[in-house]
Amino acid sequence: MLVPIVDFSVYAVGKEQPTDEMLGDVAEKMRAAFCDIGFLYLQNTGIEQQEVNQALEVSRKFFLQPTEFKMLFARGSFPEQHNHGWVSSEGESLNPERPGDLKEAFNVSILHPDLKWPADEAVVGFHKELESFFQKCMDLSLRVMTVMALSLGLPSDFFSTKHQCFGAHNNSSTMRSLYYPPVDPSHVKLNQVRCGEHSDYGTITLLFQDGVTTGLEVMTRAGDYVSVPSIPGHVLLNLGDLLQMWTSDLFVSSKHRVPLPTVEMTRGTRQSIAFFVQPDNDVMVSCLDGSNKYPPVNALQYLEDRFAASYN
Ligand SMILES: O=C(O)CCC(=O)C(=O)O
Numbered sequence: 360m361l362v363p364i365v366d367f368s369v370y371a372v373g374k375e376q377p378t379d380e381m382l383g384d385v386a387e388k389m390r391a392a393f394c395d396i397g398f399l400y401l402q403n404t405g406i407e408q409q410e411v412n413q414a415l416e417v418s419r420k421f422f423l424q425p426t427e428f429k430m431l432f433a434r435g436s437f438p439e440q441h442n443h444g445w446v447s448s449e450g451e452s453l454n455p456e457r458p459g460d461l462k463e464a465f466n467v468s469i470l471h472p473d474l475k476w477p478a479d480e481a482v483v484g485f486h487k488e489l490e491s492f493f494q495k496c497m498d499l500s501l502r503v504m505t506v507m508a509l510s511l512g513l514p515s516d517f518f519s520t521k522h523q524c525f526g527a528h529n530n531s532s533t534m535r536s537l538y539y540p541p542v543d544p545s546h547v548k549l550n551q552v553r554c555g556e557h558s559d560y561g562t563i564t565l566l567f568q569d570g571v572t573t574g575l576e577v578m579t580r581a582g583d584y585v586s587v588p589s590i591p592g593h594v595l596l597n598l599g600d601l602l603q604m605w606t607s608d609l610f611v612s613s614k615h616r617v618p619l620p621t622v623e624m625t626r627g628t629r630q631s632i633a634f635f636v637q638p639d640n641d642v643m644v645s646c647l648d649g650s651n652k653y654p655p656v657n658a659l660q661y662l663e664d665r666f667a668a669s670y671n
């Protein structure tokens with residue numbers, strides 16, 4: 360298979376940190392996938408499909424609310440973290456050369472007591488489920504980054520020490536619940552898709568698909584797009600552009616996209632949850648090999664530049 364499956368049971372969520380030696384095998388497999396396609400499926404992560412489905416279910420209830428309701432939680436309304444909140448369909452083009460993506464998103468970028476969430480009467484469990492899913496993703500990400508550091512011959516805490524502030528105002532990691540509504544072909548603009556070709560911006564991304572629909576496609580080294588279906592209970596892991604720069608292109612951040620659904624599927628919806636891991640805002644990313652292939656860049660500045668290009 361083009362996108363390999365890597366068993367993560369040795370360091371699944373809930374397990375004590377094993378010795379570096381015990382992580383050697385998984386580190387080697389991770390490195391091979393990251394040097395090749397930049398994507399892999401993680402098996403036995405400690406996050407069950409049941410938990411994913413619950414988070415998708417409460418998200419769906421939110422997305423089915425009227426626009427006026429969702430507007431109350433729009434992205435940009437929380438000053439401590441601008442990226443938090445709801446993004447409407449066509450609000451963003453992940454490929455800036457295309458019209459707005461046909462998807463809605465709810466970004467969870469900060470866990471703050473003053474944050475306004477939909478009341479439980481309107482969307483039962485939304486706040487609780489999404490926050491608890493955020494915590495799980497954070498936990499798994501730190502574990503993945505420990506193994507990743509070893510796979511690069513670095514001390515195991517190299518990345519975790521640069522990602523200490525998840526959910527706080529000085530880290531911009533974001534969990535996005537994504538909802539792709541049914542597509543009305545008569546309203547689709549020229550070159551419009553569900554999610555345009557892009558590579559992710561940060562360190563790594565965990566992606567959870569709904570287990571029912573297909574849609575995600577990843578570009579191979581040869582330049583073709585191949586389908587990356589959901590495998591229930593597995594987490595898709597890919598890396599982002601900052602990590603590619605950090606590793607001077609040793610690890611690749613591959614482009615991916617979600618095209619329009621096939622004619623038979625236009626009435627269907629698609630859902631996914633992506634957890635985008637970003638270093639703490641003040642981290643400077645510079646080539647680990649000491650080369651100057653990419654000039655050092657501040658993690659937050661880099662993210663803001665990418666947002667400026669993709670938000671309409
Ligand atoms: O919905 C998906 O499966 C992919 C979304 C994605 O790649 C992104 O939001 O960066």
Ligand SMILES: [Fe+2]
Pocket residue numbers: 557558559615
């Ligand atoms: Fe992506």
